[in-house]
Amino acid sequence: MELTNKAAIITGAGKGIGKAIAVALAKEGTHLGLIARTASDLEALRSELTEQYGIRVSVATADISVQEEAERAVASLITELGTVDILINNAGVAKFGTLVDMDPLEWERIIRINLMGTYYVTRAALPTMIANNVGNVINVASTAGERGFATGSAYNASKFAVMGMTEALMQEVRKFNIRVVALTPSTVNTDLARDAGLKTDDGDSIMQPEDVAELALATLKLPQRVFVKTAGIWSTNPQ
Numbered sequence: 001m002e003l004t005n006k007a008a009i010i011t012g013a014g015k016g017i018g019k020a021i022a023v024a025l026a027k028e029g030t031h032l033g034l035i036a037r038t039a040s041d042l043e044a045l046r047s048e049l050t051e052q053y054g055i056r057v058s059v060a061t062a063d064i065s066v067q068e069e070a071e072r073a074v075a076s077l078i079t080e081l082g083t084v085d086i087l088i089n090n091a092g093v094a095k096f097g098t099l100v101d102m103d104p105l106e107w108e109r110i111i112r113i114n115l116m117g118t119y120y121v122t123r124a125a126l127p128t129m130i131a132n133n134v135g136n137v138i139n140v141a142s143t144a145g146e147r148g149f150a151t152g153s154a155y156n157a158s159k160f161a162v163m164g165m166t167e168a169l170m171q172e173v174r175k176f177n178i179r180v181v182a183l184t185p186s187t188v189n190t191d192l193a194r195d196a197g198l199k200t201d202d203g204d205s206i207m208q209p210e211d212v213a214e215l216a217l218a219t220l221k222l223p224q225r226v227f228v229k230t231a232g233i234w235s236t237n238p239q
Helices: 016-027 039-053 069-080 104-132 153-176 191-195 209-220
Strands: 007-011 031-036 057-061 086-089 133-138 178-185 230-233
Touching: 007 016, 007 104, 007 153, 016 031, 016 039, 016 086, 016 209, 031 039, 031 069, 039 153, 057 069, 069 104, 086 104, 086 153, 104 133, 104 178, 133 153, 133 209, 153 178, 178 209, 209 230
Parallel strands: 007 031, 007 086, 031 057, 086 133, 133 178, 178 230
Antiparallel strands: none
16 A cells, blocks of 8 residues: 555654654655644644655644544644545553552553544544545554453453454444554553553663554555455564
């Protein structure tokens, strides 16, 4: 698949995996719509990408766990870009604690951002893809969506749900030539991982956001007649 002059919307684009995917797509000549909660992160990235790669970059600040904000952001980006060919659902949060000890409001917040945010954004973008009879949706899930672990009940629940939604949506929209893919990386060296207390390393011994970006590009570049349903990626050096 040729990515030049395609239009991609990326959530959680201000840093980490989302930013790395934005840079990787910009190098391919893809025009970008970027969503995040921090305007300064988006503006800095927009300046960097437009200056280096000469692509169109539109930005929208939003809390995607709020349906109205998610829908407004997607609508404004599609209007500015003219369409959406690729949707990268990357935004997410993580926090760990036992099921009994974690505050119910915190447990619910993780579900609302990781699951409901992905749902709201996808629901807003899909009608354009269906009308175009082509599109790509990549949901950045996690190995936590494939196996549970102690203290991970909220995060596991959110990512297992994203995996289930991905599977169901894939079956719904294949007839419209829309490919739906779940990426399941293990621990990635990001602020999210560090803030959640996961063991990371600033060197090359753990997966970097750019590694996940390369995987996303590889799935997008497959011939339109095929797609990878689920793609896992792990660090070679266990942490």
